[in-house]
Every structure is written in structure tokens, then in C-alpha cells.
Amino acid sequence: xxxxVFYHAGCPVCVQAEDxxxxxxxxxxxxxxxxxxxxxxxxxxxxxxxxxxxxxxxxIDGQPFHINFGASMxxxxx
Amino acid sequence: xxxxVFYHAGCPVCVQAEDxxxxxxxxxxxxxxxxxxxxxxxxxxxxxxxxxxxxxxxxIDGQPFHINFGASMxxxxx
Numbered sequence: 001x002x003x004x005v006f007y008h009a010g011c012p013v014c015v016q017a018e019d020x021x022x023x024x025x026x027x028x029x030x031x032x033x034x035x036x037x038x039x040x041x042x043x044x045x046x047x048x049x050x051x052x053x054x055x056x057x058x059x060i061d062g063q064p065f066h067i068n069f070g071a072s073m074x075x076x077x078x
Numbered sequence: 079x080x081x082x083v084f085y086h087a088g089c090p091v092c093v094q095a096e097d098x099x100x101x102x103x104x105x106x107x108x109x110x111x112x113x114x115x116x117x118x119x120x121x122x123x124x125x126x127x128x129x130x131x132x133x134x135x136x137x138i139d140g141q142p143f144h145i146n147f148g149a150s151m152x153x154x155x156x
Contacts, residue, residue, distance in 0.1 A: 016141065020138050020139060020141055020143070021099075021136065021138065024107065024108060024138065025102050025103060025104065026103065026104040026105065026106075027104065030102060058099065060098050060099065060102065061098060063094065063098055065095060065098070065145050066145070067143050067144070067145055068142075068143055068144050
């Protein structure tokens with residue numbers, strides 16, 4: 001089982017990507033964790049270290065995939 | 079079965095998104111078509127009508143999701 005992490009900030013673009021892309025991954029192959037960076041601010045550093053520059057972003061196998069554009073990490077950090 | 083279309087142009091960013099994201103969709107729920115716009119140029123109009131602005135992009139349920147950035151549609155059109 002591979003690990004995938006979906007980082008978001010609750011924005012409309014994030015919700016659309018979560019519902020339509022992140023939740024469409026094969027649950028038989030991926031264990032998907034959903035992280036709301038506005039609520040779990042202690043994980044902002046972790047996301048940035050993984051290369052996340054904006055949300056929503058999906059990290060699979062350590063590779064960041066930015067899906068459309070909701071907010072920059074600078075805005076998430078506030 | 080829902081239809082998903084992954085539009086790309088064979089670029090490195092496209093290949094990475096294809097291998098890691100598009101091929102990770104649940105095959106039990108999605109019928110994923112892979113379209114290389116450099117080879118199937120007649121489908122560029124279709125992609126743009128669906129809202130695709132750059133590749134790689136994944137269209138699910140008529141909603142375009144741009145995954146990272148490989149090339150603009152303007153560059154694809156050439």
C-alpha cells in the first residue's frame with residue numbers, strides 16, 4: 001500500500017480537487033491522508049519540505065502534484 | 079463507470095503525472111483515456127473547450143484539473 005497525502009486549505013478549489021481527484025485514487029493501492037493545513041498548521045513545514053508550493057496538492061511517493069491553484073503556501077502560512 | 083481524460087504532450091512533467099496520478103485512479107470506477115495532443119492535434123480544440131489551459135491536465139466529469147505545469151496550450155498548439 002502506497003501512501004498519498006492530500007494537502008489543502010478548505011478552499012473551493014481544494015474541495016473540488018479532493019472530491020474529484022484525491023478521492024478517485026485506487027483505495028486498493030493507496031492509503032490517502034487528507035491534511036487541512038489551516039487546521040493542522042504544524043504540518044505546513046512538512047508540506048513545504050515535500051515541495052508543496054500551493055494548495056491543493058497531492059503528494060504521492062514523495063512527489064508533489066499541484067492540482068489547479070487555490071492558494072500559495074505563503075497565503076496558507078498567513 | 080466514469081470517464082476521465084488525461085491530456086498531455088509527452089513532456090517530462092506530463093509523464094510523471096501520467097505514471098503517478100492518472101494511472102493511480104481507481105480502474106473500477108474510471109475509464110481513463112490518455113491523449114497525446116502532440117500526436118492527436120485534432121483534439122486540441124476539444125481540450126480547450128473543456129477548459130484545459132496547460133498540460134498535463136486530467137478532465138473528470140467535465141472538470142479540468144491541471145497537474146503541475148508542463149506546457150501551455152499555446153505552446154502545444156505551436
